[in-house]
Amino acid sequence: MRTKFLGAALATAAALTLTACGGSGSASGDKPVADVSAEPRKAGAITLDSPKAKPDLVLTDTSEKKYELVKETKGRPVLLYFGYTYCPDVCSTVVSDIAAAEKKLPKEDQDKLQVVFVTTDPERDTPRRMREWLDAQGGQDIVGLTGDFATIEAAAKPLGILVEPAKKEKDGSVTVSHGAEVVGFSPKDDGGHWIFTASSTSEQYAADLPKIVKGENP
Numbered sequence: 001m002r003t004k005f006l007g008a009a010l011a012t013a014a015a016l017t018l019t020a021c022g023g024s025g026s027a028s029g030d031k032p033v034a035d036v037s038a039e040p041r042k043a044g045a046i047t048l049d050s051p052k053a054k055p056d057l058v059l060t061d062t063s064e065k066k067y068e069l070v071k072e073t074k075g076r077p078v079l080l081y082f083g084y085t086y087c088p089d090v091c092s093t094v095v096s097d098i099a100a101a102e103k104k105l106p107k108e109d110q111d112k113l114q115v116v117f118v119t120t121d122p123e124r125d126t127p128r129r130m131r132e133w134l135d136a137q138g139g140q141d142i143v144g145l146t147g148d149f150a151t152i153e154a155a156a157k158p159l160g161i162l163v164e165p166a167k168k169e170k171d172g173s174v175t176v177s178h179g180a181e182v183v184g185f186s187p188k189d190d191g192g193h194w195i196f197t198a199s200s201t202s203e204q205y206a207a208d209l210p211k212i213v214k215g216e217n218p
Contacts, residue, residue, distance in 0.1 A: 051191030084121035101205035
């Protein structure tokens with residue numbers, strides 16, 4: 001597993017860099033995710049200066065049905081995460097933290113929030129495996145999506161999230177590098193206004209989600 005996070009804050013701007021995880025090896029480099037107007041609170045939701053457009057992503061869900069992200073989540077608060085089920089630790093921690101925080105919301109807000117997990121390892125992450133894995137993290141309500149890698153990579157890029165093809169190492173292990181940020185989309189305009197990092201805890205998600213569900217800045 002590999003983790004990188006560098007927070008650079010100036011008086012009027014700060015830049016987030018990506019977190020990458022994989023089986024072995026090193027990350028391909030740091031790329032900025034977004035600029036924010038002030039120094040971010042440690043690990044909690046960070047508000048972006050300019051919202052990110054929700055990817056027009058069409059993939060296959062864990063029921064093996066076509067899932068159109070923009071259509072299915074229009075007008076709903078959304079958390080979008082790119083990861084993979086064979087990740088040694090980061091992905092399971094992020095997903096289980098989100099799932100635990102979601103369960104603390106009032107039932108009405110739980111029904112509104114949609115958490116979407118997009119695999120970065122589609123060759124190994126079948127719909128069945130993704131469903132079993134998400135359920136094991138407590139994410140029974142989380143939508144899992146898989147499909148063509150090029151489509152997944154193209155959706156992640158405008159969000160500033162690194163996604164690289166799986167790489168088989170000489171020892172037979174597989175390395176999958178990807179950004180570990182979670183993007184939060186507002187129900188008011190469907191724009192991505194918030195970023196959570198891999199350091200965000202379940203408690204921090206629980207503190208910020210109620211406002212995100214309402215489309216307010218945490």
